[in-house]
Amino acid sequence: MIFLQLGILLCVLIAGTTVVFTRGLASQPVVVSVFGLMLALMFVVFQAPDVALSQIVVGAVGLPLIVLLALAKLRRDAQLLHRQQDEDETK
């Protein structure tokens, strides 16, 4: 039985390290989502079903969506800024 707990702790460790060392912007929501899922599994294994419910919805669905939207906004702002600069230069 302890192998289940040790195994899930190892998965959380690997997922956390992966989140930090992933530098590519487009893959960050995915990695965060997987990390959230590993945390939720850890909560289930450590007998905390309420917390697991929250963590599944927030960490695997809500947070990656907000990260994705923030990245989309950053890219769109950069595009609009380029367009603005081009317009100013041609004037």
Next chain:
Amino acid sequence: MSHAWRVTVFLAGAAGIAVLFALVCRTLPGPLPVRNRYAEAINSRVYAQRNVTDAVSAVNFDYRGFDTIGEEFILFVSVLGSISLLRITSERTEGLLADAAEPSRDVPASDAISLWVLVMIAPKVLFGIYIVTHGQLTPGGGFQGGVILASAALILYVGESFAVFRKVVSWRLVELAEAAGAGGFLLIGMIAWFWGKPFLTNVLPLGKTHELTSGGTMPLISLATGLEVMAGFVLLLFAFLQETLTVRGEE
């Protein structure tokens, strides 16, 4: 500070943390797990004192309800901060908003995803309401059910476009819901004042166990919290989706 210096200072700090952590682990009082008498007292009394079966919700909404008010208002203020930060700021932007209202989609939305999303919204809403109302009986409660309800609105955006989302979800109503949830929690706490008891005492009739009305004020607080959390997350999504633009030269 250059990168190499920063990493060196960090490694020194990390070594210090590791040493202190190891020292603390050696001086723990007795073998693990350490007994928590408060938790054992609550576990043995939840069923008898409050007629509920979910000890975690009882702790959240009854025994330590005051701390939950604090947490809920942290959520409220964070959402308020995000909305204020993502507003339109410059006067010139109102003219440009009409063009930028629709976030550009490089990949057209697929029919399969739209169909699946439309089919799944009703079960999600039902499931969210189920989790919120059964908070004191099975794992669940206001926080979990609230985010599940908010995710129903989220997947509406994912499956359809922002225009559909904006038509279905009205900003005014969701703002009202958030305020109602946050204020509702405080009002339920004030009910106890009519009986001369301190704030947030559980004064409503406790009901029979395994029923939806067991636990006195707990189902009401759960509903208020669920409303507030759901509205908070939907407002966050709305704020992130609204296409805004500031003109850099003016600032």
Next chain:
Amino acid sequence: MQEQIIFYAGFAVAAWLFVIGLYGIISSRHLVHLCLSLTVVQAATYVLLAVIGYRPGLPAPIFVGFPATSPAVDPVIQALMLTDVVVEATVIALLLSITVRVHRRTSSADPNEVDLMRG
């Protein structure tokens, strides 16, 4: 002794996540990556709390199906974690909105290049 290993492993994982999250914060080149490393630091506290509240062999503190006075896992710690998980997500959303504003102001999302608080 076998069960003690779970606790020490949990403490070690929490400490490791904390330190690696801090490393991510100081060495990140994009503000969004910085916010997500902060999420890893938060996760360290979740792991620590989950391990502290755990009692090996006992069920969850939901008294359905077994008598209500039998021992169970610590519910107070779970109540702490529960609100924590939802609230920290909104705090990260607030940080991401600050990131969007900083990017609009300086057109760069690199923490090394953003020097808005010039003296």
